[in-house]
Amino acid sequence: MSTASGTGAVVPRPRVVILGSGPNRIGQGIEFDYCCCHASYAARELGYESIMVNCNPETVSTDYDTSDRLYFEPLTCEDVLAIVEIERPVGVIVQLGGQTPLNLAVPLEQAGVKILGTSPDAIDRAEDRERFNRLVGKLGLAQPEGDRAGSVAEAREVARRIKYPVLVRPSFVLGGRAMEICYDDEQLGRFAERALAASTAPGRHPILIDRFLEDAIEVDVDAIGDGRRSVIGGVMEHVEEAGIHSGDSCCAIPPYTLGEPMLDQIREATAKLAAELGVVGLMNVQYAIRAGRLYVLEVNPRASRTVPFVSKAIGVPLVNIATKVMLGRTLEQLGFTAEVHIDHVAVKAPVFPFVRFPGVDAVLGPEMKSTGEVMGVDRTFGLAFAKALSAAGMRVPTAGPVFLSIRDADKRNALPLARELAALGFSLVATPGTADMLARNDIVVRRIHKITGGGRPNIIDLIKNGEVAMIINTPSGKAPRQDEVTMRSTAVAKGIPLITTLSGAQAALSGIAALKRRGLTVKALQDYGVHYHQPELAGPGSAG
Numbered sequence: 001m002s003t004a005s006g007t008g009a010v011v012p013r014p015r016v017v018i019l020g021s022g023p024n025r026i027g028q029g030i031e032f033d034y035c036c037c038h039a040s041y042a043a044r045e046l047g048y049e050s051i052m053v054n055c056n057p058e059t060v061s062t063d064y065d066t067s068d069r070l071y072f073e074p075l076t077c078e079d080v081l082a083i084v085e086i087e088r089p090v091g092v093i094v095q096l097g098g099q100t101p102l103n104l105a106v107p108l109e110q111a112g113v114k115i116l117g118t119s120p121d122a123i124d125r126a127e128d129r130e131r132f133n134r135l136v137g138k139l140g141l142a143q144p145e146g147d148r149a150g151s152v153a154e155a156r157e158v159a160r161r162i163k164y165p166v167l168v169r170p171s172f173v174l175g176g177r178a179m180e181i182c183y184d185d186e187q188l189g190r191f192a193e194r195a196l197a198a199s200t201a202p203g204r205h206p207i208l209i210d211r212f213l214e215d216a217i218e219v220d221v222d223a224i225g226d227g228r229r230s231v232i233g234g235v236m237e238h239v240e241e242a243g244i245h246s247g248d249s250c251c252a253i254p255p256y257t258l259g260e261p262m263l264d265q266i267r268e269a270t271a272k273l274a275a276e277l278g279v280v281g282l283m284n285v286q287y288a289i290r291a292g293r294l295y296v297l298e299v300n301p302r303a304s305r306t307v308p309f310v311s312k313a314i315g316v317p318l319v320n321i322a323t324k325v326m327l328g329r330t331l332e333q334l335g336f337t338a339e340v341h342i343d344h345v346a347v348k349a350p351v352f353p354f355v356r357f358p359g360v361d362a363v364l365g366p367e368m369k370s371t372g373e374v375m376g377v378d379r380t381f382g383l384a385f386a387k388a389l390s391a392a393g394m395r396v397p398t399a400g401p402v403f404l405s406i407r408d409a410d411k412r413n414a415l416p417l418a419r420e421l422a423a424l425g426f427s428l429v430a431t432p433g434t435a436d437m438l439a440r441n442d443i444v445v446r447r448i449h450k451i452t453g454g455g456r457p458n459i460i461d462l463i464k465n466g467e468v469a470m471i472i473n474t475p476s477g478k479a480p481r482q483d484e485v486t487m488r489s490t491a492v493a494k495g496i497p498l499i500t501t502l503s504g505a506q507a508a509l510s511g512i513a514a515l516k517r518r519g520l521t522v523k524a525l526q527d528y529g530v531h532y533h534q535p536e537l538a539g540p541g542s543a544g
Helices: 031-043 077-087 105-110 119-129 127-137 153-161 185-196 260-276 307-314 318-326 383-393 406-423 432-440 461-465 482-493 500-519
Strands: 017-018 049-053 067-069 089-095 146-149 166-170 180-181 209-210 217-226 228-239 251-253 282-291 295-299 345-352 372-378 401-405 427-430 470-473
Touching: 017 031, 017 077, 031 049, 031 307, 031 318, 049 077, 067 077, 077 089, 077 105, 105 119, 119 127, 119 260, 119 295, 127 146, 127 260, 127 295, 146 153, 153 185, 153 209, 153 282, 166 185, 180 185, 185 209, 217 260, 217 318, 228 260, 228 307, 228 500, 251 307, 251 383, 260 282, 260 295, 282 318, 307 318, 307 345, 307 372, 307 470, 345 383, 372 383, 401 406, 401 432, 406 427, 406 432, 406 500, 427 432, 427 500, 461 482, 470 482
Parallel strands: 017 049, 017 089, 049 067, 401 427, 401 470
Antiparallel strands: 146 209, 166 180, 166 209, 217 228, 217 282, 228 251, 251 345, 282 295, 345 372
């Protein structure tokens, strides 16, 4: 409530309902809680009462002073409608709590609730495979060949038509749940059943099957639209190739290998997608780049888990701006009209819970496994990456033995990596297959036995004896060998740095080389010169 000046009369403030993400789970949690909190603060800055709906006591959004009122209720259509009936808000914000509230957009609108921001129809166009395919085709953009299937038999028919390998995933879920890369009919049948069971509405939401782009660079873009224009918050280049879930990938702002022509293509495609969907608020787009061609993987007309990272990296409170856009302000009124170009590099690195789950395989894939993330900032990519790894709990080595276990498909690309390790002063250790390849190429390597049936010492012995500083292991085959699983889980338990992609290993070497050349320095984030000054805004009802 507020008091009208000079009259003493109590004038009710308009109310906004913000839907949180519900119980924390892998792929949906603290990053979205950050978004909901900043939305509440932004609404109150504009003179609205903020009404938070969330049901997790471990979040800041459920603190007593975050919003004007909190409903500690489940995120279901029935519960939200009951709250709307009591509060009579000007509208409901659904795009800041992840997939759970986003799934409520259409049923809430059908029940007569005003959804603030991007329209539920636009959300459905991005989520529904057939509608999304038509949208991308209309804009003249490329996407991996794919289709949807409602049964295992249909899934196999689609996969044979578009050719293996394929990426299988349920629709309308977050965190890559039940997502898998499949290489043949047998594997597809097994994972298609999981994906069908994980669908939020089995029978109504089919599974999605896409041609998997091997050896592609993945890119994430976060942007804000106001219905008239859109502005990119950040273009993030993933360190790991496509196929590792975006939440488990390290990524960098600005992109560290992409040239301006490709970045211009990404900017143009993002602007087209935002305009076609009529985005009002936040939007995340995921792209893949293969053989110089840009592919649209998916568009999420909501906040992504990278929004807090991007906001800190560029010094712009994206959620604050997006919330005010949803409440009627324009990007011009908010002073955010152009992409921010920074002089430093910010690297996001995931934090994994493997050490708490003994025996669990630490290999990465399309299903998200990380439970948090950290940021490293410096003037160069190498140092920023080294800081991020250190913050994520990895003891970044600068000397000692490195164990290499490389699958056949990666052996050619592993040679420059091995030479760089040797040049940095590391000694190399490998089992016979990798050791033979290195020795044939005049690289000094210590040969050790395989774990199963190979004698002693093996890599487990070296790990337990503290005789290995880092492990680089690219998993072999479509199903992990038990030797590899044992090695990876033992390394995690003993705190040995473990890297399971060549691209991740190459980035780590960039960091190690930078550490050896320059050492580590620390500077406050504010000292990197990123500042955003928001114009003074009037209260509710003043938007032009």
